[in-house]
Amino acid sequence: MVAFLRNRLWSVPGKVLVVWDGGPNHKGPVVRVFLRRNTRVHRERLPPDAPALNPVELVWSWLKYAQLSNFVPRDTDHLDDQILDRLIRLKCNPTLLRALWDGSELPFPEPPNE
Structure with a gap:
């Protein structure tokens, strides 16, 4: 988490x-120190x-139920590889990404004016 925040800064x-859920x-x-x-x-x-206010929940649901529902990994590295592969594919599919976002109750963010 701290590495991600450091990169954002x-x-x-x-x-x-940063909009967070209640995750540990x-x-x-x-x-806290950071x-x-x-x-x-x-x-x-x-x-x-x-x-409904957290669009990433729809991404995790898509991964769990649509992509990996019958997947049995050999180990955690295999699972990580499959998750990353699916997330990269999702990143390259703006139509699906937008559909997942639209499943939440949040408005789609407008791109910043350049």
């Missing part, structure tokens, strides 16, 4: 808004049990 000027990976001591030291990061927590 490096690549995005100004304030960085957002609450650990390393994350957030105290990096005041550019502003957090907004999703309400509990609100998957």
